[in-house]
Amino acid sequence: MLLAGLAQVSAEVAATSARSRKIALLAGLFRDAAPEDVPVVIPYLAGRLPQGRIGVGWSVLREPVAAAEHATLTVRDVDTALTALERVSGAGAQGERRRLVRELLAAATAGEQRFLVGLLTGEVRQGALDAIAVEGLAAATEAPAADVRRAVMLAGSLQDVAQALLAEGPEALARFRLTVGRPVGPMLAHSAKTVAEAIEKLGACAVEEKLDGIRVQVHRDGPDVHIHTRTLDEVTDRLPEVTTLARELPADRFILDGEVIALDGAGRPVPFQRVAGRFGSRVDVSAAQAALPLSPVFFDVLSVDGRDLLELPAAQRHAELARLVPAPQRVRRQVVADPSDAGARAAAEDFWAETLRRGHEGVVVKALDAPYSAGRRGAAWLKVKPVHTLDLVVLAVEWGHGRRTGKLSNLHLGARAADGGFVMLGKTFKGLTDATLSWQTERLQELAVADNGHVVTVRPELVVEIAYDGLQTSSRYPAGVTLRFARVVRYREDKTADEADTVETVLAAHDGGEQ
Numbered sequence: 001m002l003l004a005g006l007a008q009v010s011a012e013v014a015a016t017s018a019r020s021r022k023i024a025l026l027a028g029l030f031r032d033a034a035p036e037d038v039p040v041v042i043p044y045l046a047g048r049l050p051q052g053r054i055g056v057g058w059s060v061l062r063e064p065v066a067a068a069e070h071a072t073l074t075v076r077d078v079d080t081a082l083t084a085l086e087r088v089s090g091a092g093a094q095g096e097r098r099r100l101v102r103e104l105l106a107a108a109t110a111g112e113q114r115f116l117v118g119l120l121t122g123e124v125r126q127g128a129l130d131a132i133a134v135e136g137l138a139a140a141t142e143a144p145a146a147d148v149r150r151a152v153m154l155a156g157s158l159q160d161v162a163q164a165l166l167a168e169g170p171e172a173l174a175r176f177r178l179t180v181g182r183p184v185g186p187m188l189a190h191s192a193k194t195v196a197e198a199i200e201k202l203g204a205c206a207v208e209e210k211l212d213g214i215r216v217q218v219h220r221d222g223p224d225v226h227i228h229t230r231t232l233d234e235v236t237d238r239l240p241e242v243t244t245l246a247r248e249l250p251a252d253r254f255i256l257d258g259e260v261i262a263l264d265g266a267g268r269p270v271p272f273q274r275v276a277g278r279f280g281s282r283v284d285v286s287a288a289q290a291a292l293p294l295s296p297v298f299f300d301v302l303s304v305d306g307r308d309l310l311e312l313p314a315a316q317r318h319a320e321l322a323r324l325v326p327a328p329q330r331v332r333r334q335v336v337a338d339p340s341d342a343g344a345r346a347a348a349e350d351f352w353a354e355t356l357r358r359g360h361e362g363v364v365v366k367a368l369d370a371p372y373s374a375g376r377r378g379a380a381w382l383k384v385k386p387v388h389t390l391d392l393v394v395l396a397v398e399w400g401h402g403r404r405t406g407k408l409s410n411l412h413l414g415a416r417a418a419d420g421g422f423v424m425l426g427k428t429f430k431g432l433t434d435a436t437l438s439w440q441t442e443r444l445q446e447l448a449v450a451d452n453g454h455v456v457t458v459r460p461e462l463v464v465e466i467a468y469d470g471l472q473t474s475s476r477y478p479a480g481v482t483l484r485f486a487r488v489v490r491y492r493e494d495k496t497a498d499e500a501d502t503v504e505t506v507l508a509a510h511d512g513g514e515q
Contacts, residue, residue, distance in 0.1 A: 001032060001033050001034065001037045001041065001074060001075050002071050002072075002073065002074055002075075003071070003073040003074060003075050003077070003078055003108070003112050003115070003116075004071035004073070004109060004111065004112055005029065005032060006029065006041060006044060006045075006075055006115070007111050007112050007114070007115035008111065009025050009026070009028070009029045009045075010044075010045065010115060011111070011115075012025050013025050013026070013045075014419070017418070017419065019132065022132050022136075023132055023135045023136045023139060024136075024139070025136070026045070026132060026133055026135075026136025026137070026139075026140075027136040027137075027139035027140040028140070029041070029045075029136070029140075030136055030137050030140035030141070030162070030166065031140045033166060034166070035163045035164075035166040035167040036076070036163075037075055037076065038159055038162045038163040038166060039079075039159050039163070040075045040076060040078070040079045041075055042133065042158055042159050042162060043159075044075065044119060045133060046130070046133075046498075047118070047119065047122060047420075049082060049119065049120075050079065051082055051083060051085075051086040052086075053446070054082060054085045054086040054120075056085060056097060056101055056120050060094075060097055060098050060101050061101065061117055061120065061121065063102075065102050065105040065106050065113070066106065067105075067106075067108060067109050067110040067112075067113050068106065068107055068108055068109050068112075069109070070109070071109050071112065072107065073107050073108055073112060077107075078104065078116070081100065081103075081104045082104075084100060085097055085100050085101065088100070101120075104116065105117075121449045121459065122447075122449065122459030122460065122461065130152075130158055130498075133158060133162075134148050134149055134152055134158065137158075137161070137162050137165060140166075141165045141166065141169060141170060142170065143165060143169075143170035143173060144170075147170070147173050148161065148165070148173065150173075150176075151173045151176035152176075152375070153184060153185065153373075153374045153375045153376070154176045154177060154178050154179075154182075154184055154374070155176045155182075155184075156182065156183055156184050156185055156232050156375070160176075161173070161176060164176075177308070178255070178302065178303055178308045178310060180219050180220070180221045180253050180254070180255055180303060181219050181221055181224070181226055182219075183217050183219070183226075183228035183232045183234075184217070184232075184302070184374040184375060185230075185232070185374050185375025185376070186215055186217060186230050186257060186374065186375070187257075187300075187372050187373050187374055187375075187376065187378060187381060188376065188377040188378070188381070188499075189364050189377065189378075189381035189382060189383040190377060190378075190379060190381070190382055190383070191382065191383050191384070191385075191505070192365065192382040192383070192384050193384070194384060195207060195348050195349055195352045195363065195365065195384050196345065196349070197382075197384075198365035198382040198384055199336055199339050199345060199348060199365065200339070201379075201382065202339075202365060202366070202367040202380065202382065203339050203367065203369075204336065204337055204338070204339060204367070204368045204369065205335075205336050205339070205365050205366055205367050205368055206314070206315075206318070206333045206334070206335050206336070206365070206366050206368060207333060207334045207335075207336065207348045207351050207352065207363050207364075207365050208299055208331045208332070208333040208363060208364050208365075208366060209331050209332045209333070209355050209358075209360045209363060209364075210355075210360060210361050210362040210363050210364045210383055210384075210385070211259040211261050211269070211297055211331065211360060211361075212261070212269060212271075212272045212275075212360065212361040213259040213260050213261035213262075213269070213272065213275050213294075213297075214229065214259065214260045214261075214275060214276070214279050214494070215229065215230040215257075215258075215259055215494070216228065216229065216235075216239070216242065216257075216258055216259065216260050216296065217229075217230075217255065217256070217257055217302075218242060218246050218254075218255070218256040218258065218296070218298075219254075219255050220246045220247070220249070220251075220252070220253060220254055221252070221253050222252050222253070223247065225242075225243045225246045225247060227239050227242055227243070229494065230494060230495075231494060231496070235279070237282075237285065238279060238280075238281070238282065238285060239260065239279075239294065239296075240285060240286075240289060241289060241293060241294055241295075241296070242260065242294070242296045245296055245329065249324055249325060250324065251304055251305055251324055252305065253303070253304070253305055253306060254301060254303055254304040254305070254324060255301065255302040255303040255304075256298045256300070256301055256302070256321075256324075256325070257298065257299060257300040257301070257302060257372075258296055258297050258298035258299055258300070258331070259296070259297050259299070259331075260275070260279070260294045260295070260296050260297075261275060261294065261295055261297060262274060262275050262278065262292050262293065262294050262295065263295055267358075268358065268359040269358075269359045269360060270292070272490060273490065274292060275292075275294065277292075278291070278292040278294060279294070295329075296329060297329060297330065297331050298321060298325050298329055298330055298331065299321075299330070299331040299333075299364075300314075300317055300318075300321065300372060301317055301320050301321040301324060301325075302317075302372060302374070304320055304324060309372070310371055310372045310374065311371045311372075312371065312372075313368060313369045313370065313371065314366055314367060314368050314369065314370050314371075314372075314380070315368040315369070317372065318333075332351075332355075334347055334348050334351035335368070336348050337368075351363070352384065356386060361385060362383060362384050362385035362386060363383070363384050364381055364382070364383045364384075365381070365382045365383075365384060366380060366381050366382075367380040367381075387467050388467065388468050388469070388470065389465055389466060389467050389468075389489060390415065390425075390465070390466050390468070390483075390501045390505070390506065391463050391464070391465055391466075391492055391495060391499065391500045391501050392413040392414060392415055392425065392463070392464060392466050392500055392501065393413070393414050393415075393416070393422055393460045393461070393462065393463055393464075393497045393500045394411050394412065394413065394414075394444065394447075394458060394460070394462045394463075394464055395412045395413070395414040395422055395424055395457070395458065395460055396411075396412040396455050396456060396457045396458060397409070397410065397411050397412065397440070397444050397455070397456050397458065398410035398412075398427075398454060398455050398456070399453070399454060399455075399456070400429070400437075404429075404437065406441075407437050407438070407441045408437075408440060408441040408444050408445070408456060409429045409432070409437065410427050410428070410429040411427060411428055411429065411440075411464065411488070412424055412427055412455075413425050413426055413427065413428065413464070413466060413483070413486065414460065414500075415479070415500065415501050415502055415503045415505070415506050416497070416498070416500050416501065416502045416503065417502070417503050418502075418503070418504070422460050422497075422500075423477075423478050423479050423503045424477055424478065425477060425479060425481070425482055425483055425506065426474075426477065426482040426483040426486055427486075428466065428483070428486040428487055428488060430485075430486065430487035430488065431467070431487030431488035431489065432488055436488065436491070439491075440491070443462065444456065444458050444462070447459045447461055447462060460497055461496075461497050462491065462493075462497075463491070463492040463493070463495040463496070463497060463499065463500050464488055464489075464490070464491050464492065465488075465489040465490050465491075465492055466483065466486050466487070466488060466489065467486070467487050467489050468483040468484055468485060468486045468487070469484045469485040470484045470485075471483060471484060471506065472484050479503050479506065479507065481506065481507065
């Protein structure tokens with residue numbers, strides 16, 4: 001496939017807000033793509049490089065290059081060139097990167113150059129999100145959209161499904177099954193303001209502790225155990241205590257969903273930062289384990305002894321979980337079987353208060369009749385926290401002054417927009433420890449695309465959890481609202497920018513009276 005076709009579709013998708021038009025454009029693109037193009041086409045549509053960061057910034061792209069008159073570059077040509085760029089290192093690396101980039105741009109037409117520069121700087125934001133790409137792929141291959149969505153959910157990869165569909169047609173979907181050893185995207189939760197609101201929305205439900213740890217998916221197949229994070233990365237070697245527990249459970253094959261936390265001597269959870277530090281240790285895992293043992297706590301089961309449980313109601317999945325996992329390793333919960341029962345609602349409120357007293361960050365309220373929607377933020381799970389928090393994306397940052405001179409301090413914060421871009425909601429320099437300030441200075445310089453001496457513009461990739469006291473109307477910001485008393489809770493490197501909160505979430509809170 002020529003890069004020119006992809007660049008044209010990207011521009012047209014960016015120019016339309018109509019979902020049906022976006023789907024039609026992507027369907028046409030997929031019809032023109034060869035199966036072997038897919039591993040490049042899909043990341044490029046989302047504004048990502050398969051190679052990740054390759055060390056090319058504005059300093060390399062600043063000088064214009066004369067464009068080619070005719071389109072000859074294929075997407076695989078570009079991928080090969082960027083792979084070569086990624087491998088450049090050592091003395092003279094910057095000069096060699098500059099040479100390779102200029103060589104690539106010289107082979108591109110003006111439209112292709114615009115697309116390539118956007119791709120290299122992280123500014124391709126045309127709203128070609130995975131959900132729309134799935135619809136476009138279904139239309140291109142005449143496969144049922146629901147079947148394509150389920151295959152993507154079970155494969156954990158849109159690219160794998162697209163490649164199979166384009167090569168073999170709709171019959172290829174049958175082979176994408178829930179398989180022990182192959183991780184799937186975890187089910188995620190929306191937010192509710194109160195436990196009462198969540199119960200009102202869901203009906204019969206279970207109120208479970210929300211644990212502030214590392215999300216894990218544990219696969220066991222006989223003696224083999226594999227542990228994956230919410231981003232599907234394998235971390236088995238970092239969690240020997242989880243492997244040991246998995247091998248002690250009374251089933252040979254299963255997939256469990258849970259959280260890994262650490263408890264202090266009083267049985268209270270230790271701060272997330274300590275858990276993340278232990279989790280990130282790769283040098284001497286046994287020493288790290290001795291210093292801070294981690295405890296797995298499970299709240300769902302996706303498969304057991306060859307049975308796919310995804311479509312079972314949550315109440316039945318929990319019964320399977322209780323048969324498999326002993327109570328100390330299961331999340332604490334309070335069932336509200338009859339939402340009209342005042343006593344049951346009061347018990348749920350008491351459970352919420354007790355959960356906070358135990359040091360946990362809130363609860364997740366789960367509908368008892370809901371299936372497990374892998375890889376999706378379903379309406380059947382609602383998280384309730386005692387403070388307002390949002391997961392936002394850092395769009396830019398200002399150089400500090402005074403004691404923060406030489407540090408990147410004041411963060412510009414954005415929420416996801418419907419078109420795939422980001423809308424700024426405000427700024428904050430509060431809540432930053434000296435260690436966090438030093439870390440973000442280094443990390444954000446890695447993401448920098450421009451620096452005018454005061455404000456550093458960065459690629460919108462880094463997610464930060466922000467606590468705030470409410471929202472107020474503001475004409476200074478494009479959404480018409482800004483955050484009141486925003487402060488940094490923590491960085492969420494376990495989340496991608498596509499998982500950040502949306503402008504719609506923020507405006508719904510504002511309309512609901514969160515002033």
